[in-house]
Amino acid sequence: DWTMAAYRETKVREIREQVGSGKVICGLSGGVDSSVAAILIHEAIGEQLTCVFVDHGLLRLNEREQVERMFRDHYNIPLVVVDAEERFMAGLAGETDPERKRKFIGAEFIAVFEEEANKLGGADFLAQGTLYPDVIESVSFTGGPSVTIKSHHNVGGLPERMNMALVEPLRELFKDEVRELGRELGLPDIFVGRHPFPGPGLAIRIPGEVTKERCDILRKADAIYLDEIRKAGLYDAIWQAFAVLLPVKTVGVMGDYRTYDSVCALRAVTSTDGMTADVYPFDAAFLTGCATRIVNEVQGVNRVVYDYTSKPPGTIEWE
Numbered sequence: 439d440w441t442m443a444a445y446r447e448t449k450v451r452e453i454r455e456q457v458g459s460g461k462v463i464c465g466l467s468g469g470v471d472s473s474v475a476a477i478l479i480h481e482a483i484g485e486q487l488t489c490v491f492v493d494h495g496l497l498r499l500n501e502r503e504q505v506e507r508m509f510r511d512h513y514n515i516p517l518v519v520v521d522a523e524e525r526f527m528a529g530l531a532g533e534t535d536p537e538r539k540r541k542f543i544g545a546e547f548i549a550v551f552e553e554e555a556n557k558l559g560g561a562d563f564l565a566q567g568t569l570y571p572d573v574i575e576s577v578s579f580t581g582g583p584s585v586t587i588k589s590h591h592n593v594g595g596l597p598e599r600m601n602m603a604l605v606e607p608l609r610e611l612f613k614d615e616v617r618e619l620g621r622e623l624g625l626p627d628i629f630v631g632r633h634p635f636p637g638p639g640l641a642i643r644i645p646g647e648v649t650k651e652r653c654d655i656l657r658k659a660d661a662i663y664l665d666e667i668r669k670a671g672l673y674d675a676i677w678q679a680f681a682v683l684l685p686v687k688t689v690g691v692m693g694d695y696r697t698y699d700s701v702c703a704l705r706a707v708t709s710t711d712g713m714t715a716d717v718y719p720f721d722a723a724f725l726t727g728c729a730t731r732i733v734n735e736v737q738g739v740n741r742v743v744y745d746y747t748s749k750p751p752g753t754i755e756w757e
């Protein structure tokens with residue numbers, strides 16, 4: 439009779455055995471997997487664990503503050519937050535190719551993480567929130583047998599050259615089990631049930647050049663959309679919902695004025711694993727309400743469209 443409580447105890451014991459008196463460093467993404475891994479490891483070895491959260495400036499509204507509050511204040515876990523927005527924006531300047539954007543972000547993330555690990559005096563172990571599907575799917579889940587559709591990046595992509603043994607306490611679990619373990623460890627439902635968020639963050643939801651200004655616009659539109667989804671009680675029925683800021687300007691009218699601003703696309707899908715996805719069928723009034731609020735409240739956006747493409751043939755993210 440397998441229970442999550444028993445799993446938790448077993449893993450705590452295993453982590454202690456593996457780590458001994460060694461130092462562990464864990465990269466947090468703000469997502470459920472790395473958070474649950476960190477909290478479990480902290481339960482096992484306490485202050486021998488340090489978490490590192492790289493703020494690349496491509497996070498959602500208030501995401502960094504939420505992570506800081508949760509880890510520092512609620513769980514009292516040693517946390518280093520790196521403000522790397524400027525260097526990510528500098529590196530993304532002028533870049534419009536989706537794969538080059540992804541590759542830059544992945545490589546820069548590793549560079550920042552390594553620098554921080556060195557500042558901490560190194561560590562003996564690197565903790566990762568690797569799940570069972572990541573273990574069996576060595577090929578990116580976005581790719582076909584031999585084609586790379588997208589270069590995948592997440593905090594689990596840290597290189598072997600860091601020369602640290604891995605601590606991966608979630609390797610046997612599926613996503614729903616990780617959520618259950620998270621609840622078992624006392625994570626609030628609102629955190630455990632969060633929609634997946636990609637490692638490259640908002641950069642792959644801003645086709646064309648990514649700038650801080652465009653990230654700020656997208657953050658506002660995205661927050662309004664998710665606020666409406668939560669208010670309508672639809673958040674948990676949806677696998678992933680987000681806004682995309684398009685590199686297209688259209689003409690509009692606000693009061694007596696002509697506007698010439700960007701188009702924002704809204705996306706929402708249902709899925710069980712992200713491999714395939716269906717469009718979430720909002721009713722028209724809901725979408726109209728979102729469009730009105732976004733255009734009224736977000737400067738820089740004057741038109742909103744809804745993405746009706748399932749996966750395949752579309753992917754969930756736009757890049």
Ligand code: XMP
Pocket residue numbers: 579580588589590591592593634635636637638678712713749752753754755756757
């Ligand atoms: P696509 O866009 O390929 O996405 O249909 C499938 C799922 O994967 C997420 N995604 C990523 N997650 N690093 C991640 O950690 C990535 O580079 C990445 N790219 C896509 C996407 O949000 C969706 O849930």
